[in-house]
Amino acid sequence: MSNTPTPLPPPEAAPLTPVEKFLTLFVPLFLLITLAGIITCIQHLNSLFDWIVFIIALPVAWAMSDVITGITHWALDTYGSEETPYLGYVLIKPFRMHHEHPTYMVQFDDAPTIANSAAGATPLQLIAWYVATLGGWWSIIALLFMIAFFGAVATNLFHKWSHMDTPPAFAKALQRCHLILTVEHHDLHHISPHKTAYCITNGWMNPLLDTIHFWRAMEFVLGKLGLHPHEQKKV
Numbered sequence: 001m002s003n004t005p006t007p008l009p010p011p012e013a014a015p016l017t018p019v020e021k022f023l024t025l026f027v028p029l030f031l032l033i034t035l036a037g038i039i040t041c042i043q044h045l046n047s048l049f050d051w052i053v054f055i056i057a058l059p060v061a062w063a064m065s066d067v068i069t070g071i072t073h074w075a076l077d078t079y080g081s082e083e084t085p086y087l088g089y090v091l092i093k094p095f096r097m098h099h100e101h102p103t104y105m106v107q108f109d110d111a112p113t114i115a116n117s118a119a120g121a122t123p124l125q126l127i128a129w130y131v132a133t134l135g136g137w138w139s140i141i142a143l144l145f146m147i148a149f150f151g152a153v154a155t156n157l158f159h160k161w162s163h164m165d166t167p168p169a170f171a172k173a174l175q176r177c178h179l180i181l182t183v184e185h186h187d188l189h190h191i192s193p194h195k196t197a198y199c200i201t202n203g204w205m206n207p208l209l210d211t212i213h214f215w216r217a218m219e220f221v222l223g224k225l226g227l228h229p230h231e232q233k234k235v
């Protein structure tokens, strides 16, 4: 069942612009770099201890991805406006629009859904791949970031699947295992005023971050530095 809080049908999906079509080329490139980088990390596992650290690193990286998506989501929901240079139209507008029309995103194919994130994360993944070649602890650190970056990019799909009436069977299985964002958990964010449960890779970090009022604390600190949430700005 979809977690749509509004009876309004979503606007019809806009056709992809030439730039958006170009960005989809980064999807296979990002996935290839991720795969090559993870293989490089695994090639540097030389002992049982390395493998134990590797196994522990997997859920840690998945939680890191959750935090990365939470910070990104919170920042785009909270600061700036659709008129903000560069980020306004490309990132802030879709995030704000998503609260009004949660199912708008399900009209898009998978590649365009993750194209922007893949393009942005490709240079980071290349750096992580290089670090992976250094061996030792560097390979483990690189692995953490490579999986976290992969999760952050794939999160756009996890998010989309959480809004679909009939997501792919494997996505449903991953949701049931709580390895990716579940419908029920993401419903929490779609309750107005959309101020909790920002983490959307798997939602693992939301109970902790919401309980300690992490996002409000961040807003308080940034407010002291002169950066205020968009709805609190003095005109």
Ligand SMILES: [Zn+2]
Pocket: 073, 077, 095, 099, 189, 194
């Ligand atoms: Zn939001």
Ligand SMILES: [Zn+2]
Pocket: 098, 102, 159, 163, 186, 190
């Ligand atoms: Zn959503």
